Amino acid sequence: MEHYPAAADIANRRDLEVLLRRFYAAAFEDPRIGPFFTEIAGTDLEVHLPRIADFWERALFRTAEYRRNAFAPHAALASVRALTAEDFGRWVQLWHATVDGLHRGPHAERAKAQGERIALALHGRLAGPGASLAGSENRGFIPLAALQLRSAA
Numbered sequence: 001m002e003h004y005p006a007a008a009d010i011a012n013r014r015d016l017e018v019l020l021r022r023f024y025a026a027a028f029e030d031p032r033i034g035p036f037f038t039e040i041a042g043t044d045l046e047v048h049l050p051r052i053a054d055f056w057e058r059a060l061f062r063t064a065e066y067r068r069n070a071f072a073p074h075a076a077l078a079s080v081r082a083l084t085a086e087d088f089g090r091w092v093q094l095w096h097a098t099v100d101g102l103h104r105g106p107h108a109e110r111a112k113a114q115g116e117r118i119a120l121a122l123h124g125r126l127a128g129p130g131a132s133l134a135g136s137e138n139r140g141f142i143p144l145a146a147l148q149l150r151s152a153a
């Protein structure tokens with residue numbers, strides 16, 4: 001029987017680059033959220049990856065600068081097609097699955113927790129105070145399916 005070493009924690013920029021490349025490959029392929037990248041934004045991964053790696057390197061290790069506006073592209077997307085709780089739930093599900101597939105440890109846990117927190121924040125801000133009553137049963141809701149892969153890991 002083959003022996004696999006226990007997964008290591010996310011340790012550096014290189015780990016983030018591998019993780020993010022895998023995550024965005026899955027996100028682009030995803031039938032629910034893929035079209036936001038491929039059809040609406042026309043995202044060029046080679047442009048997006050260094051930015052998002054700066055974002056996560058700053059969030060996890062404080063070793064990079066990220067001074068861009070992370071909210072703006074999501075507001076622009078949402079003006080074309082609504083970004084729903086289910087969309088953010090899928091994002092969180094893919095993020096958790098990708099992190100768990102490669103890493104284990106405190107940074108991996110923080111990456112998952114922060115991803116979830118930012119998803120909730122983006123969703124809340126996009127829904128806006130005026131929209132909160134209209135969609136009240138969905139307010140702040142991230143589908144539980146988002147957590148299934150995490151608990152199965």
Ligand code: HEM
Binds near residue numbers: 033043048069
């Ligand atoms: C369904 C959920 C989401 C969708 C569909 C989505 C989609 C996108 C798209 C299309 C872009 C623009 C990429 C480009 O420049 O072409 C973007 C940028 C970005 N997203 Fe998301 N996103 C989602 C959730 C999140 C979450 C939860 C985070 C939290 C980490 C996040 C972090 C970012 C950041 C940091 C940028 C880069 C902004 C910049 O510096 O230009 N996104 N996203």
